[in-house]
Amino acid sequence: MDVDDGTRENDRDETTPLPIEIxxxxxxxxxxxxxxxGNSN
Amino acid sequence: xxxxxxxxxxxxxxxxxxxxxIGGSVYGIAAEIEDPEGLAWAALNLMDGTRxxxxxxxxxxxxxxxxxxxxATKVVNALVESGYxxxxxxxxxxxxxxxxxxxxxxxxxxxxxxxLRPPGHSWESQIRLKDARVVVLGLGGTGSHAAWxxxxxxxGHIHCVDPDTVELSNLNRQILYTETDLGLPKADVAVRRLxxxxxxxxxxxxxxxxxxxxxxxxLLADCxxxxxxxxxxxxxxxxxxxxxxACMAAGIPxxxxxxxxxxxxxxxxAPGGPCFECLQAAASEEQRRQGRETPVELGWPGVLATTxxxxxxxxxxxVISLITGIPGIAPGxxxxxxxxxxxxxxxxxxRRREDCSVCAN
Numbered sequence: 001m002d003v004d005d006g007t008r009e010n011d012r013d014e015t016t017p018l019p020i021e022i023x024x025x026x027x028x029x030x031x032x033x034x035x036x037x038g039n040s041n
Numbered sequence: 042x043x044x045x046x047x048x049x050x051x052x053x054x055x056x057x058x059x060x061x062x063i064g065g066s067v068y069g070i071a072a073e074i075e076d077p078e079g080l081a082w083a084a085l086n087l088m089d090g091t092r093x094x095x096x097x098x099x100x101x102x103x104x105x106x107x108x109x110x111x112x113a114t115k116v117v118n119a120l121v122e123s124g125y126x127x128x129x130x131x132x133x134x135x136x137x138x139x140x141x142x143x144x145x146x147x148x149x150x151x152x153x154x155x156x157l158r159p160p161g162h163s164w165e166s167q168i169r170l171k172d173a174r175v176v177v178l179g180l181g182g183t184g185s186h187a188a189w190x191x192x193x194x195x196x197g198h199i200h201c202v203d204p205d206t207v208e209l210s211n212l213n214r215q216i217l218y219t220e221t222d223l224g225l226p227k228a229d230v231a232v233r234r235l236x237x238x239x240x241x242x243x244x245x246x247x248x249x250x251x252x253x254x255x256x257x258x259x260l261l262a263d264c265x266x267x268x269x270x271x272x273x274x275x276x277x278x279x280x281x282x283x284x285x286x287a288c289m290a291a292g293i294p295x296x297x298x299x300x301x302x303x304x305x306x307x308x309x310x311a312p313g314g315p316c317f318e319c320l321q322a323a324a325s326e327e328q329r330r331q332g333r334e335t336p337v338e339l340g341w342p343g344v345l346a347t348t349x350x351x352x353x354x355x356x357x358x359x360v361i362s363l364i365t366g367i368p369g370i371a372p373g374x375x376x377x378x379x380x381x382x383x384x385x386x387x388x389x390x391x392r393r394r395e396d397c398s399v400c401a402n
């Protein structure tokens with residue numbers, strides 16, 4: 001495991017926002033037929 | 042989380058160069074990840090059940106040298122805690138037998154799909170069901186379907202209450218009875234049938250008629266959730282009000298389901314309110330405000346097996362939601378559907394009345 005020694009860019013900035021954002025979708029139009037009719041074992 | 046992996050139902054895929062869809066295509070579950078650097082995509086692909094979070098972080102930090110280890114750790118933690126990730130090597134639980142794990146494996150996969158809380162292990166919801174005691178009051182159109190579904194789902198103890206006997210006209214919609222049961226007490230037949238569906242649970246019956254308010258409280262002893270599938274006696278001092286008051290006094294949530302012709306609705310009430318009386322008062326006030334009070338009786342008994350089943354199944358789903366904590370019809374909400382008007386979605390939320398004599402305290 002790399003050691004976080006504070007020399008990398010951004011290490012000293014604890015307020016740096018995450019470079020990803022997970023966003024639950026507000027709305028999804030469902031147009032497809034349901035995938036399973038439940039007859040499989 | 043020891044060895045994280047993406048849940049199979051939530052397999053991610055890329056949308057263009059900067060977004061990742063995860064959680065499939067079902068509203069309420071699916072999410073998109075803004076991922077302009079490809080960081081989330083890389084981390085998700087590394088989460089294949091063979092690496093620890095620290096090892097995933099190490100690999101990400103190596104691939105993205107401009108990223109601090111602290112930030113890489115946060116990214117990995119955010120993904121691990123997102124609900125789309127599970128542990129590929131969860132601890133083995135001894136609270137369910139091998140037979141129960143086989144019986145309920147599709148339950149487990151359903152809960153894994155819809156429950157975005159970071160899990161300890163994927164059997165937690167099933168164990169909550171096993172530990173629960175549910176009273177099903179009324180074993181007619183709604184109650185027979187609800188009881189069947191709760192038994193199949195693995196509720197540990199179902200107490201079935203109904204004073205009536207099976208009649209021929211019940212058989213158009215009440216799933217627990219057959220022609221050979223005509224004339225027999227519904228509670229007895231229901232216990233026998235539900236035990237045949239699932240012998241791993243406890244099912245008890247009660248032929249009592251709940252026709253006085255005081256009878257309700259004794260029915261709720263050791264009850265975790267009441268499925269109220271009966272509506273008589275009706276009125277302002279009737280069964281639903283008795284159930285509401287007894288449940289609020291005992292701190293027990295309850296679910297009520299029913300139908301009015303093609304319209305099927307279910308409501309959920311939990312301690313702290315808003316309670317059924319808040320709901321009724323708000324609905325009446327809204328009707329008065331809109332000048333559409335209904336001075337005539339509208340509770341006619343026409344029903345198909347389809348609408349009875351929908352009513353029972355929505356009721357059972359709400360009970361399961363209350364017990365497991367998976368998303369569902371939250372307390373204070375009324376939801377439903379109209380089978381002859383698919384674009385008519387029933388959804389209302391009621392607020393607790395600050396002066397409600399039942400739930401305000």
